[in-house]
Amino acid sequence: MNWNVYIKQFQSYLKLERSLADNSVEAYIRDITKLKEFFEIKNREVSPLNVTQADLTDFIEYLLELGLSPYSQARILSGIKAFFKFLLxxxxxxxxxxxxxxxxxxxxxxxxxxxxxxxxxxLTAIDLSTDAGVRNRAMLETLYSSGLRVSELIELKISHIYFDEGFIRVVGKGSKERLVPIGREALKHIRLYKDHVRNFQDIKKGSEDHLFLNLRGSRISRISVFNILKDLAREIGLAKNISPHTFRHSFATHLIEGGADLRAVQEMLGHESITTTEIYTHLDRDYLRQVIHEFHPRS
Structure with a gap:
């Protein structure tokens, strides 16, 4: 018997014997499906009947690597515990x-x-009546839409934005490239910034293709992005210590909690074990675009 057979039995048990609501049943099934996907990603031939505690520990560590909050990890672990209690x-x-x-x-x-x-x-606290505000909105929309690292954001090139296809080419750690879907809202604000602010700047040599510039026409710095976020958080009274990486974690958490599968999110985050070639061998671009449109809150 394979994973799907056991999962289907578990689903029937939750509906018929525990009389859970459809939403609750779906949440449990999503949790178990994520564990199944984890073994597929890691190329481990593990059935539900020979899963070990070490396997589950590896899975929880993997969720942490993806950026899921402890609350989300605990919720998924609760579903997995329910599944194994059922098998017992x-x-x-x-x-x-x-x-x-x-x-x-x-x-x-x-x-x-x-x-x-x-x-x-x-996002809505940003003042779009200023040039800096138009740029900042485009930056933060891009961070949240595509789950970029701050280093990837500040290095993003205009020539790497494919407006018609809805993708950006990202240069990640170790100079590895990946294609990541970007939402319509983010592309809209990038166009506004590029057409109405950036095109009227005096651009310094070496920054001609960088998308996000400071007011002096050079590529924006990491510290500037951090400070922009800190100022915004202070302005709205947000009692959290946030950084650009918070947007990356939120991107992963919101997609996975919405039902996106782990493999797609791993591809988009540019996990170290994913190479440029695997973007094309594991998942096609249409599928990644579908995941963003179906599961991302701002799509």
Whole structure:
């Protein structure tokens, strides 16, 4: 019996014996499906009946690498524990591999991830009547739309934006390139910035193709992006210690919580184990675009 058979039985159990609402059942199934996808990504031939505690620990560490908050990790772990309790209840297992797993602590204040309404509040607080505001809105929309690292954001080139296709070419760690979908809202604000602000700047030599510039016409710096976010958070009274990486974590968390599969999110984040070639061998661009449009809150 394969994963799908056990998952289908678990789904029936949740509906018929536990009488859970459809939304709750779907959430449980998404959690188990993520574990299945993890084994596929890692090329591990593991069935539900031979999963070990070490396997589950690796899975939780993988979720942490993707940027999921401890709250999201704990919620997914809860679904997985329910699945293995079901297998134990049905006598498929003699021992529960999830029994000794500890959920991440969520009692402390965790500034690593923003709720969607907090993202929107930050974005709408930007003053679009100023040149800097038009640029800042385009930068933050891009960060959240595509899950970029701050280093990738400040190095983003105009020649690497494919407006018609809805993709950007990103140069990540180790100079590895990947294609990442970008949402319509982000592209709209990039066009506004490029056409109405950037085109009227005196651009310094060496920054001709960089998209985001400071007011002196040079490529914007990492520290400037950090300070822009800090000032915005202070302006709206956001009691979280945020950084550009917070947007990257939020991008991953919101996609996965919305139902996107781990493999697609891993591709878009540019995880170290993913090479440029694998963008084309594992997932085609249409599928990545579909994931963004279907699961990203601002798409």
């Amino acid at each position: 209840y049905e006598d498929y297992l003699e021992a529960d591999p999830s029994e000794l797993l500890e959920a991440p602590k969520i009692g402390r204040k965790l500034p690593d991830t923003l709720e969607f309404h907090e993202i929107e509040k930050l």
